[in-house]
Amino acid sequence: MKETIYTIPINDAYDIKCGCPICTIEKKLETESLEYVMGAAMMEPDVRLETNRLGFCEKHFDKMLTMKNRLSLALMLQSYLTDLIEEGLPEKSLLMTKKKYENISKKLSEATQNCFVCDRVNEKLGQYIRNVVYLWQSDSQFQAKTREQEYFCPKHLALLLEAAKKGVSKSNYSKFCEDHFNTSRKKLLSLLEDVTKFCNSYNYMFRDVPLGDANVAVERTIDFLNGREEKK
Template identity: 30%
Template sequence: MAEQIYTIPVNDAFDSECECPMCQMQKELERNAIEYTMGPSYMEDDNRAMTDKLGFCSHHLRLLYQEKNRLGLALMMNTHMNKTIKDMKELAAKGPASKAGLFGKSTPNAPIVDYIDNMEKSCFICGRMDNMFVRYVDTIFHMWKKDAEFREKFASSKGFCTYHYGILYKTGQSKLSKEQYSEFINALNKVFFEGMERVNEDISWFIDKFDYRYKNEPWKNSKDSVQRGIIKMGHTFVE
């Protein structure tokens, strides 16, 4: 199948020979979203309105702080905090929620508590990443159905982390025919478990190397096994 714009990131991730191509896609999406957020776009009214409303999760706020554009971050933080202070003052003035009666339902949260809870779950960068990642997942199944070369690439990959294995396992049922799904699951299970066992064997050898009996033995592929194990268990490793 001829490569198209929406297939390029998927092919690039599977060509990278990483422990989880989908983690690789998310890593690239995150980098692109950070660059977009801290680029000239932060001066655009539409984007500022969205960052004012959604804010950033603690993880992405730390990444934004590591960028060189402190003025851009300060401008976004300033207008976001202005909105937050205004909203929270209005909600705080309403006071706590009324207590439920003896036989009523549990006492509802105060409006300001619900506001804070929603704010904690909201992030401009997470939302931007999630929207694009859904398209990448759809592209994987589109390519699985249409591209024999991609199916071979999938089958020869190093597998996936547990989190993305679960996403592929679940999503495939609604994206593929019964016959296609059966073939897909067989390939998915094979690369996933082979990849998990390979990395776990490397971790075991890493542990053995701290035993004096194996002091003079080669490290083989175990030196970065802990980092790769973290990825396999569904956590992006950051050096």
């Protein structure tokens, strides 16, 4: 089946030219997925089966707690707990076998290590990444736009380079890497400069050098590495 090409949302994110464009796409997908699951979808039996099976991670439970529709969340939790007790942690019975305990262990691992929202976001993001690679490969204007980005965060740079192994022709692969590496390198160098300035501020030889923006270099670097919006 032919994959949908998300040209418009990708170009919208690349037109902002502030921060990592893939982070912009991922944030949008996360908001959409949270709204989806906290909306009517939570009442749909198919979705409920999936939320019971996968559960949610700490980050997304916390985000759902800040959203409206507390009843919807409570109903989902009621169903999740019932399912976990009935299937995951049944009353001890003489009929239990090693095989059954293994199944319970598998189910518990699945429900506590996965997340319905993360899975949905990752699946859609994978499709977006393949589309970005396709756009770069087929459109020289998009290549120019790529070089105008502020940076690509490490997580998304890794995903792009991995997808390019399949999606970009052999003759273009080095150019694809160059376009993305050069953009990210500028950002890494400026972070390194600020972190070094911050480290030097502990050395009396540099006591007269003003810190300026480098006073939040540690926070800014950690935000960058985690794909979070930077502190100013």
